Amino acid sequence: METTKCRIKISNTVLKKIFSIVFSCLALTVQAQEIDSIGQPELPISPDSLVVPEMLDSLEIAPEDTIIPIEPYYKQWNDSDLTDVEMRALDWSLRWLDTTGCTAEHDTTTLPDSVYKARLQAMPCVIELPYNERVRAFILRYVKRNPKQVARMMRMSEYYFPIFEECLGRYNLPYELKYVPVIESALNPMARSRVGAAGLWQFMPGTAKLYGLEVNSLVDERMDPVKATDAACRFMSSLYAIYHDWNLVIAAYNCGGGNVNKAIRRAGGKRDFWSIYPYLPTETRNYVPIFIAANYAMNYSEEHGICKAPIEKTMLTDTILTNQRMHLEQVSKNLDIPMEELRRLNPQYSRDILPGGTMYALCLPAEKMGLFIDMQESIMAYKADSLINNRRAEIDLAKVTSINGAYRVNGVTYYTIKNGDTLSGIAKKFHCSVKQIKQWNGLKNDNIRAGKKLKICK
Numbered sequence: 106m107e108t109t110k111c112r113i114k115i116s117n118t119v120l121k122k123i124f125s126i127v128f129s130c131l132a133l134t135v136q137a138q139e140i141d142s143i144g145q146p147e148l149p150i151s152p153d154s155l156v157v158p159e160m161l162d163s164l165e166i167a168p169e170d171t172i173i174p175i176e177p178y179y180k181q182w183n184d185s186d187l188t189d190v191e192m193r194a195l196d197w198s199l200r201w202l203d204t205t206g207c208t209a210e211h212d213t214t215t216l217p218d219s220v221y222k223a224r225l226q227a228m229p230c231v232i233e234l235p236y237n238e239r240v241r242a243f244i245l246r247y248v249k250r251n252p253k254q255v256a257r258m259m260r261m262s263e264y265y266f267p268i269f270e271e272c273l274g275r276y277n278l279p280y281e282l283k284y285v286p287v288i289e290s291a292l293n294p295m296a297r298s299r300v301g302a303a304g305l306w307q308f309m310p311g312t313a314k315l316y317g318l319e320v321n322s323l324v325d326e327r328m329d330p331v332k333a334t335d336a337a338c339r340f341m342s343s344l345y346a347i348y349h350d351w352n353l354v355i356a357a358y359n360c361g362g363g364n365v366n367k368a369i370r371r372a373g374g375k376r377d378f379w380s381i382y383p384y385l386p387t388e389t390r391n392y393v394p395i396f397i398a399a400n401y402a403m404n405y406s407e408e409h410g411i412c413k414a415p416i417e418k419t420m421l422t423d424t425i426l427t428n429q430r431m432h433l434e435q436v437s438k439n440l441d442i443p444m445e446e447l448r449r450l451n452p453q454y455s456r457d458i459l460p461g462g463t464m465y466a467l468c469l470p471a472e473k474m475g476l477f478i479d480m481q482e483s484i485m486a487y488k489a490d491s492l493i494n495n496r497r498a499e500i501d502l503a504k505v506t507s508i509n510g511a512y513r514v515n516g517v518t519y520y521t522i523k524n525g526d527t528l529s530g531i532a533k534k535f536h537c538s539v540k541q542i543k544q545w546n547g548l549k550n551d552n553i554r555a556g557k558k559l560k561i562c563k
Contacts, residue, residue: 215245224405225397231279232351234397235379243391243398248409254291255402260414261292262403265305268330276338279351284399285337285358288392294328294452303327306337316340323460329453352378352393360389421471422450425478430461431485432492439484440473458493508534511561518561522553535561 221244222236247255262283269283289307290296297303301310304327310320316336318326326332344354347362356378357365368384369376378393402409433447434457448457450468459465469477477484503514511520520531528539528551539551545562553559 221401224408225401228400228404230281230400232281232355234281234400236397237394239391239394240397240401243395244401247398247402248406248411252409252411253414255406255411256414258287258292259403259406259411262287263413265292265294265330269334272331272334272338276342278338278341278345281400282341282351282355284396284403285355287399287403288395294330294333304333305330306333308333308336312340323456323458324453324465325455326453328455332453348376350376350378355393355396356385356389359392360386364389422468423471423474424466424468425474426464426466427459428461428464429459429481429485430493431459431467432488433457433459434492435484435487435489436467436469436477439480439487440469440476442470442473446470516562518563520559520561522555522557522559524555526553526555527551528553531559535563537561537563 218236218241221241225234225236225240228234265286266283269286270280273280273282286292286305286307290305292305294305295303296305296307298307302308303325306327308316308318308327310327313320313327313333313336316339318329318332318336320327341354341358344357344362345351348354348357348365353365353376364386365381368381371384372381375381382390406412433444433451433454436442437444437447444457447469448454450470451466459467467477501513501515503512505512506518509520509523511518513519518535520535522531528542528548532539532542541563542548542559542561543551545560
C-alpha cells in the first residue's frame with residue numbers, strides 16, 4: 106500500500122493558495138506554458154492523444170435538454186425527481202456553504218450597454234468575449250435573478266478553480282475555460298443530468314471512456330474532480346487542434362463536432378461562431394453567450410453587490426492509495442467519520458465501494474489517516490460478509506434428484522416433506538441418521554410438518 110499526502114486548509118485568507126494542492130496526491134504537476142500573443146497556443150499534446158474529426162462526429166454528447174442554462178440542474182433541489190445521489194450531493198454542498206452571513210444588498214439596476222462591453226473587454230482573456238443582446242440577457246439572469254447561486258459558486262470556485270487552472274496551464278489552454286463547469290454543473294461534482302451526463306464537466310459515459318475515465322457500476326471517475334478535469338482538457342485540446350477557434354471549441358463541447366461541422370458547411374465554410382450561429386442547435390446558440398455571461402458574473406459579482414458565501418469550517422485531508430476492496434461504511438464506523446463526509450471526499454465511488462484489485466484513492470480527514478493505517482485489519486473485517494464479500498464467486502446449478510422431487514444446490518439437497526413422512530423414513534431414503542437431519546435443520550424434536558423443506562448436507 107502506498108501513501109501520499111494531500112492537505113487542504115479552508116480559510117478565508119489563504120484559500121486560493123492552499124486549494125491548489127487539494128488533489129496533489131493524484132500526481133498532477135504544473136507545467137504551465139505561455140500562450141502566444143495572438144491567442145492560438147501550440148498545444149503540448151501528442152497526435153496519438155487527439156480525437157480525429159471523424160471520431161468527433163460519433164462522440165456521445167448530451168442532448169439539448171441536458172443542460173439547464175443559468176438555472177442548473179442542482180438548483181431544483183426540492184424537486185421530487187432528483188436521485189438519491191443528487192440529493193446527497195446537495196445535502197453536503199448546502200451544509201458546507203453557509204450563506205447566512207452573505208447579507209450584502211444586490212445591485213439590480215440596469216447598467217448601460219457600454220459598461221458591460223467595457224468590463225468584458227477589460228478582462229485579461231485569450232478567448233474572445235464579445236457583447237450583444239443575448240450576452241446581456243444572460244448576464245442579467247445571473248446577477249439579477251440568481252445572485253445567491255452566484256454567491257455559492259464564487260465560494261466553490263475557490264475550491265475547484267485551482268484544480269482547473271493547474272490542468273489548463275499544463276495543457277496550455279486559456280484559463281477562461283474554467284467557467285465551462287460553472288454552466289455545466291454549477292460546480293457540483295456529483296451533478297447528474299436526466300440523460301446520464303455526470304460530474305463537474307458533465308461527460309456522457311461514451312466520451313468519458315474515450316478519454317480514459319473509468320465508468321462502471323462501482324466507480325464513476327466523471328465525478329473525480331482531478332481526473333475529469335484532465336479528461337476535459339484533453340478533449341478541448343483535441344477540439345482546438347481541429348477548429349483553431351475557442352468559441353467553436355466551446356460550441357463543439359456542447360453539441361458535438363458533428364453538429365458544428367454541419368453548421369460550418371451550411372454557412373459556406375465560415376469558421377466563426379457568430380457566422381454559423383443560425384445553423385447551430387438552439388441550445389448551442391445560447392451556450393457561448395452563457396459562457397461569456399458566466400465569465401462576467403464570476404469576475405464582476407462584487408460590482409453587483411454579490412458577496413461570497415462563507416465556509417463554515419476548516420478541514421485538512423490526506424489521501425491513501427489502496428488495492429483492497431472496501432466499503433465506505435467500514436471506514437465510517439471504525440474511524441467515526443460521517444458517511445456524508447466520506448462521500449463528499451470520495452464522490453467517484455457511486456455505491457460507496459472501492460473495488461480493489463488495482464490502486465484506488467481514498468481521501469480522509471487528515472487526523473484520521475494514522476488511525477486508518479493502524480486499524481486496517483479491523484476495518485477490513487467489519488461486516489465484511491455483508492458489505493464486500495456478498496457476491497458468490499461460484500455456484501452450482503439446481504438439479505432435481507430422483508428422490509421425491511428433492512433438488513441439490515452447492516452440495517446441499519433440499520427435500521420437501523410429504524404427508525406421512527417421518528424423520529426416520531427420510532433418513533433411510535437419504536442414507537443418513539435422524540440425528541444428522543436434526544442437526545442440519547436445527548430441530549429440537551422429531552416433529553415435522555408437510556410442506557416444509559429439510560436440508561440434507563451430504
